[in-house]
Amino acid sequence: MLNERGKSSLFDSDYLPSRQLLLSASLSACVVCFSICSKMDGVTLPRESGRIITETAKDVFIDQDGIAKVAQVIVDKVKKKEFDVKTWKEHPLNPKTSDKAAVDWVFLADTLNFSFWSEDERKKYMVKYKGGEHTGYWSLCAAMNRAIDEGIPIMDPNYYATISHNDFMKVFRSDSDHDIPLIDKRIEIMQEAGKVLLKKYTGSFVNCIEECDKSAQKLLQLIVRDFPSYRDVVSYNGKQLGILKRAQILIADVWGACEGKGLGEFTDIDTITMFADYRIPQALVYFGAMKYSESLMEKLKKDTRMENGDRLEVEIRGVSIWVTELIRDEVVKMLKADPETKDVNVNAVLIDHYLWDYRRDHATDMADIPFHKVRCIYY
């Protein structure tokens, strides 16, 4: 419909009320849609949580130059074809199949994938396996694989749903003088997860995946709804913000174990953010993409213990999520601007794994960058 000035009357200034009405209606629709898309049962999803926390953070900041520096390192890796979901299986302790056994191995590993740091770096839990001495996250994997080799049915939820303290200590026995941290919590969480798998999913995480139509976000909702130990949510300025580190890494590890195919095919894997642990922040600060205030750096250097949910801890975790999102955006922009780049297969998961592996491989270079010490079951 055109008026005498040949303009579509709908947007013409004579019809300002309808133009405003339409604009405000579409804006509010976007806001409603976005808030629905960025929320799950009243819990804000990790990407939006990271943005919200970064906006109001007082002691943790993003640095654009550092973001560009990390992005360039990653773009170089992508161009050398060294950036692929297949890298996951290259780790000697990760499963080599892409079947139910691999999925259920990943489920158990990520159910226990938290809090490996020790008060004293010289006094760490350690597991000897296949000629290696494994500490940190890899000590968990080594202990699981050792138990499998010893014929202990550790992968069977019928076994771990009722695992005794003695049996747990046999599976996760240490080859150093120091036990795995949070033993009682780990036993409680294993039993809880095993019971849910048996009660609701016929004893396998494959059945959780198969309920979710290849959607990572649907699987994320299922994990947080049915497995309480994965509910990594913080209260921040009156909001319930999902950080969901273990729930997201569980999905990402299934994706990695299955190389993005079959049981690991997720149409929306790119909506999964990095996993807010205590190691990625070290790498982000090392590259200069994230910065701490002087007072926070001082606290960290003095090994000041924090509690899960403290403002400083939430700021470190939240800003690390958002910085990694910005790095991903920068990498995609740089690759799209490159005439030689055909397809851009980069997401926050691959960036996370790269930074995490980089931190482990360059631990000495990062020795003077402290990590935040929180003893909890979420990361």
Ligand SMILES: Nc1nc2c(c(CN[C@H]3C=C[C@H](O)[C@@H]3O)cn2[C@@H]2O[C@H](COP(=O)(O)O)[C@@H](O)[C@H]2O)c(=O)[nH]1
């Ligand atoms: N953000 C992020 N956090 C990750 C991982 C992994 C293991 N993923 C590997 C497996 C296949 C992939 O290729 C990765 O290489 C463990 N963690 C967390 O780190 C901490 C342990 O550290 P340390 O004490 O130094 O071992 C602890 O919070 C643990 O939950 C990751 O990938 N990303």
